[in-house]
Amino acid sequence: MGEDGSAAVVLDAERWLELRPLRALLDAGVSVAEIARQTGLNRRTVKKYLSQEAPMSVPRRVVPAGHRTPVLGPFGHVIDAWLRAELLLKGTVIHERLVAQYGFTGHYQRVKLYLQEARPRIAAEMGIGPDELAGLHRRFEVVPGAQAQVDWGDEGGILAHVGIPKVYSFHMVLSYSRDPFCCFTTSQDLATFWRCHRRAFAHFGGVPKSIVYDRTKTVVRRHVAPGVAVPLHPEAVAFAGHYDFDVDVLAAYRPTGKGRVERQVTIVRDHVLAGRGFASIEELDAAFAAWVPLRRARTHRTHGEVIGVRAARDHAALRPIPPRPYRVAERHLRHVGKDCLVAFAGNLYSVPARRVRHRQLVEIRATAGTVTLHTTMPGPGGETLLASHPRAVGRGARIVDPAHWDGLPDGHTRAVTTGDPPAPPARPRPPATAGGPLQALLNRAAAAQVTVDRRPLSVYDQLTGTAPFTARSASKDA
Known part of the structure; x- marks a missing residue:
């Protein structure tokens, strides 16, 4: 550092120029700690340089012998002229023009750093404050139909x-x-x-x-x-x-x-x-x-x-509308579920069970009013359409064509029981035959269906006038 402290003054000036644009944040109520966190500086450093005015005098730097001129130096007056014509000209545009028109070989970051200093300076020359500059935009007008x-x-x-x-x-x-x-x-x-x-x-x-x-x-x-x-x-x-x-x-x-x-x-x-x-x-x-x-x-x-x-x-001045409208269709690929339903936009749409398999990939073409499902490979006749449905409104709907489930088990053979043995079905009486009971007995199939009356043995004892069969049997045993 020189005897007059010039290096320290230069450092203070650079630090002040770096933090001076953040004074507006401090005035708006942002804390010093928050500004320090955003800048990566110590809180005391931020407070010091935001609370003071610019240094009264900043000594000029002495460029050492043999030090090369900054690569952007010859182009500074060109950039200033462009900014005076259009203050909000983008840095990327300036860099492109410098490369194309003036053979500039430097990086875009050099242009960006230069603009951080040049744009406020040009704005001050034109009498535009920082707050006004932040809210500016270019107004444009167009010709009819454009x-x-x-x-x-x-x-x-x-x-x-x-x-x-x-x-x-x-x-x-x-x-x-x-x-x-x-x-x-x-x-x-x-x-x-x-x-x-x-x-x-x-x-x-x-x-x-x-x-x-x-x-x-x-x-x-x-x-x-x-x-x-x-x-x-x-x-x-x-x-x-x-x-x-x-x-x-x-x-x-x-x-x-x-x-x-x-x-x-x-x-x-x-x-x-x-x-x-x-x-x-x-x-x-x-x-x-x-x-x-x-x-x-x-x-x-x-x-x-x-x-x-x-x-x-x-x-x-508008251009004419083509006679044939262009209809946009969303195209998506989805897998077929085991229930022959395909999910799209939170809803389910059916496809024919006889033409698809589980996990088969199908293409969905959706318009504002319809949803069509197609195979990814055309059939023998070039046909790809599997099904067409009206598009569901909202989510959670199931759009099913019952014909798509033809051939699938419907559960009509299933039976349940409560556990009680079922009652035997009543045998129907055979129709009367032309030959009477004898013919019915000779007919083997009909004989199996003849109902025979059952009587106790005591009935026969009474008919013959003899002692009961059961009593005689008991006396012989005695």
Whole structure:
């Protein structure tokens, strides 16, 4: 350290610059201990530098001889110029442009560290405070027919009293005119999502050139790191190709990118749903359809025109709807159970017992209204369909065609007993024969069925007038 303590002053200045941006947290009520935990510094160090002002004078560093110039040095003025033109320009974009236009060979982290110092400095030059900078976003306008935005709304148990536990609202808004569309569903699955698109296209009378989405699983196949191309769901690619529109997926955590439809979700709740009772999905859709003319008659506060007038230009610029609709079907593989039932979405669907075996793998193709089950390998005639059922609403249902169980044991041969010996069945009397009793005796089969009367021996003693048989036998014994 120099005699004037310059090294200590430089260290204090660096530490102050590092912790100064955290002063806002301290002013907002965050404890010093919490700030220290987030920064990894000692609590006393944080308290020291957040409680003082900037050092009065910071001596300039002396670059030793032979020390190379930082690799970002020649490009600093270029980055500053870009920031003056667009203060919120992303660091990844700046790095890409430096590499492509100026041959920059440094790592993105160097650009990131430079922006941490340069962006607040440029903002101060432009008279923008730190709080204002954090809440800024770029507003954009589009030409008629160019864009629509899509989002879901969760309406909760609005129909729980009629046995529908959950209701969702699907929203599409044309970005140029803010003309709205909304319909209500009980599911957010793939088939329902794209079926709502077809209804929206019919409502507007055409297809926009692009549609903005967030990273929903019905559009994005999986999440990726920032700066990496987002892989789209195959059905989203097929649907967009059929209707000829571009899929525009927002970056993660960027709700302002589709603020028009985000605002529309709240407007529909306030003007259509609030304070009303409904008994079905159809009543919800009818309530929105009745409100649309009122919405189109209003003057929008942003573009200053009547929404219906501007919507007419928007509709005229939309692309035509293809004559043949594209129907999206969810495809899943499931195993057949011992009871010839296949589980899907919390419900059970039957398949023919004569055409499947236990644990056989079958393919489920589900749309919003039907569930069809297919074999994975086509039969001799190329047929794969095993069964077709209406799609169950909710969970826990069993959709069974009784004919699918033909040939399976039904339990009709099973018998039970209480343990008591069963009574012998009564023998029916044989029919009278033409030959009388003698003929009946000669007939062996009939003779076995002749009923013979039984009498005691005393009856015969009385008939002959002799002593009883039992008494005579007793005297001889004496």
